[in-house]
Amino acid sequence: MGCTRREFIKYSAAMAALTFLGYGCGRKEAEATPDTWVKGVCRFCGTGCGVMVGVRNGKVAMVKGDPNNHNKGMLCLKGALLASVINSPDRLTTPLIRKGGTLVKATWEEALDLTATRFKQTLEQFGPKAVAYYGSGQALTEESYLANKIFKAGLKSNNVDGNPRLCMASAVGGYVSTFGKDEPMGSYEDMDSANCFFIIGSNTSECHPILFRRLAARKQSDPSVKIIVVDPRLTNTARIADLHLPVVPGTDLALMNAMAHVIFNEELDDSKFHGKYVSFKAMVDGKPVEKSLEDYRTFLADYTPEKAAAICSVPAESIVQAAKLFANSSATMSLWCMGLNQRIQGVWANNLVHNLHLITGKICKPGSTSFSLTGQPNACGGVRDTGSLAHLLPGGRLIANQEHRNQMEEIWGLPKDSLNPAPGLFTTAMFAALGDTVRAMLVLCTNPAQSLPNVKKYTANLKKSTKFLAIIEAFADAETLKYADVVFPAAFWCEREGVYGSGERRYCLIEKAVASPGEARPSVNILLDLATRMGVDPKLIPFKNSADIWEEWREISAKSAYNFKGMTRERLRKTSGLLWPCPTEDHPGTKIRYSRGDDPMVPADHPDKYFFYGNPNGRANVWLRPHKPAAELPDAEYPFILTTGRVIDQWHTGTMTNKVPEIRKAFPAAFVEVNQEDAKRLGIANGDNVRLDTRRGSLVLSARVGEVCRPGLVFAPFYDAQKLVNELTVDAVDEASKQPEFKICAVRVSKA
Amino acid sequence: MAIASFIIHTTRQDLAGVKASLSQRRDATILPWESPPCLVAVIERPSKELERVEREFKATPGVLSVATAYLNIEDELGGEGAK
């Protein structure tokens, strides 16, 4: 006890009085009243909170929440302090060219010419396979669409990938394999009517604080709301849970199969729903094969709660309880994020979440939905929907599918069968080939030299002289700058106009609020200039600005299930975001997909209430996915599991959040979280330096000892450029989604 | 016993003097404050006497005004509060 109760009251009494006096704060900070407020979207996570940017004297003075957006005026600290990011003195203001090993200032002409020449030479010498584009879930939709078109249609190179491959490729794989179409069917609004939350592999409280707040408020307003959290760490999310299952990392497939087992065993399944809307499938010899409900039940017979309990190292009763809570509630919402996606069984794990919803019929109803949270502000809208990945074409089309290629050729006005039919290189393959088969690369709005797994392996390629790397970047201290040959200074966030698409299919327009510093330009214009100089057919890129690109992309969307033709620029300007499908200008947007009456893509006279139109038979797939362990399991030499992630105030590689003094002060350096029992055994005290060794590298971090990590697990955040945790992570990828397994690798922990 | 806190306003010149005289009290914790010149007093007394304490504060030479900032009488209620 810090003090007695009476002392505590006395402190309170003193504090109450001191509060009136405005102790210690000196003056209240001068309330800078902005001249104008400009609507936009937060630059950080995939929640996509609406913001209002307060502009004063042509500078961003402050940022507050947009009361009309889903966040109802609420922001987390990162978002609220965005002004320090955009006004940072570390912004790039002129193009840079590497001369004699160092980056020196150059003119736009020099930088553009050099880049275009190098790309043209590479194309002539090595063909389209030797050029690549590495994009980002933080780029505007227009930027991603344009880059995708320039490379795939203009340069005939399918080497178009982006950091969403590291972030939600498995979620895409999960949605597509189960429902035939990508993106969640529900919206954030489901949180207000759900009675049970199944949160697996997501530390919502730190990574999506505003959604967590909504969820916590829901629980507070209705005590009958139950929260199940599956997470090997006792995160703040897990602390408000009614049931926390601290499973051994990488055992969630067994867990969810066991939950399905219990659901059938207890007759909690919705046979009316799965009898009508679900088909059962399994992969046999690499091909999908139809299965029956009986096959599924036979498959599940192997996953008794007791057996799963042994695998997951949680009590069997907890698994039964979780299954019952899930199935008995009136509306269940599942939330997951990198804990499921960044895994070599990422797609499968996603399938199994969908399975639970499909067998209980808790899907496509208010509050009942399987909802994948996303980490970047425009991964959904910008990259997934525009198909800016190596195997995709816009609107959910596949490169490998000739029909899809032909559709896009027609839309883009290209000769039939002129698109490159071979899917390009996905992220890790692309960087592995850099300097070898890939000779010229353009990186937009991301920091791969810090965010790639097993990063030393790839930075070795980035150092090669046989590669040419041009990057479009806003900040001078991004790790990737160390390897760039040409750097283009980009306009940041609300310095240009464009659309962000958040995790709930909501498209919002970020309006231009301020001018960009120095010679920085919008990335759209940089891409257009480069394309023109590279000799891309001018008819393919008849754009002047992002609004032109949006018009084209909007028209194209009408020819897919991602129809948002009704979202004109003017409408986006007026509203605080719209959810697609939104086929006409008077359509209000769609909260629930695949449901007659809600989803405009389901005909009003469709015989059934639900219609999973993404699949040819109109049914969603329940996949029989057996349990498989992670790529690298702990052994005698490396007995611990290392998992990586984020902390609340820092975001991703920290190039933005580290510009905020308050955040830099609170979260200066990376640390490693160690379980207290492990720490005791290893003689590690709080604050001690701890050495982490994996097969790929080693790192010394200061220890944070506590009960957060389960025994045998250590956690480290990846925001610190001085301590690249990704030098330790493993780069094994999911067979289907090609997403790397950041979340699990074997590590040795010792006192440094 | 109740616990209460008071803000006692004074002038810059009198601050030290008021602090000195209030510090004589055995029932009060005094926290001086420079800007605005005032003191915070945390008092532990039966609530019946608080009115008198406040008058005493007001009567202290150099004191301009006294305001109550916090009052907790939870412990006095004892069983009564529940009835």
Next chain:
Amino acid sequence: MTRPGPAFWRRASQTGVALAMAGVPFANLFGLHGVSGNFLAMDVFGLPLGDPLAAVQVLASAGDITGRVALGAGLALALALVLGPVFCSYACPYGLLSELVHARSRRSGHLMGRLADTAVSAGFRVRAGAVLAGLILLAVFGLPPLLNLLSMPAYYSRLWQHVALGGVLWPVGGAVLMLAAEWRLGKRLWCGFACPQSVLLHLMARLNPWRLRLVHAPERCACAKGQSRCVAACSLGLDPRRPETLPLACNNCGDCRTACLRPGQALRFRLGRPDAQNAVLPGPEAGGLDKRPE
């Protein structure tokens, strides 16, 4: 090249201690915690050492004391019990500075010469009185160890702590002023008339009749009349030939003995009682403690 004499070794010891105490806070900054603390209390590889007066103050004020502090103070007192207040002459950095200042001032031809016995005993009375009064006040009012504020060696070591850890140490200004005054007057004022820390050490030494002491053999005195190398050598202005007042101020530094080595070796260190027969000292050939150097 002659071998270094006793004066050299004493200077080496003083300088070594001063340098070590300056280095300790910086070593600590680099994670080396083998030695830490200052002259008020320190820890040398697990062995506590400390200012006995600081310990006594805590005892007087708080009524109890930890074993560690008692041991640290005890060790310091035990040293004084056997060898006299050699801390002052071999370790104290203020003593070093004061001696150096005194040496400069003497060459500048300032006031010098022997202090009267009365002055010596008055100096001691002032110091002892201050300590006694301080301790009584501390005990009665439960005051913090205020006499630490008068510890010159502590300020020396605290100065380096403050340099290493950041902060200001204004009393250093006081120490500088004191040194300036000593230079001006040519008298080691602080050590002779003010330092409360040395009082306990002197008292301790007096308690032990068998302590190390300086004895004078008048029959060997070789100085001409009116000339007294030993008195001139004593930076504290004592007369080593007069044993009555010596224990009140003498730090057993041995400067007088060194000065007397060449002319007659009338002064010697001796462990034991100042008995009458000791007035005639055994020569070195008879196995006296004092080995004749060179």
Next chain:
Amino acid sequence: MIYEQMLRPPGARGEREFLKRCIQCGQCGQICPYGSIVFEAGFNPETFGTPRIAPRRVPCYLCMRCPPVCPTEALLPVTAMARADMGIARIDKSRCYTYEGSIFCKTCHEKCPLRNQAIVMEKGLFPVITEACVGCGVCENVCPRKAILTIPKARLAAARDRWDGGGA
């Protein structure tokens, strides 16, 4: 101002007892790996040279290395964070972003060395400082709104000590 009463290192006795025992040897500051402990400089002879922590500069991270090195046990030799007993932090709810209601901030909770004991997120929504708070000042240090103040234990616990407020 408010720091007139000093935030003492972990394990410190009540202010009066602490001052009686502290002999200003500086060992607590020398062992501190974070530079959290500074020595009082002012002109008050009673407190001169005694160790204190200024949380807005560097707070105490509760590594608990200093209490055992104190030779006089002015700092009681406690090693458990929960027993550091330095003071208590209070949130000014009128300034706190989260209580204000437009920004969801919980940096204090995240950085609290006694996370989920000393600062809990009530219902997952609001940071609340409990009686388990030991007053290390980390939350005061990281609060982006400067809405937290650490009140030293000495301030109230030793209300009737003659040494209370002695530094005016």
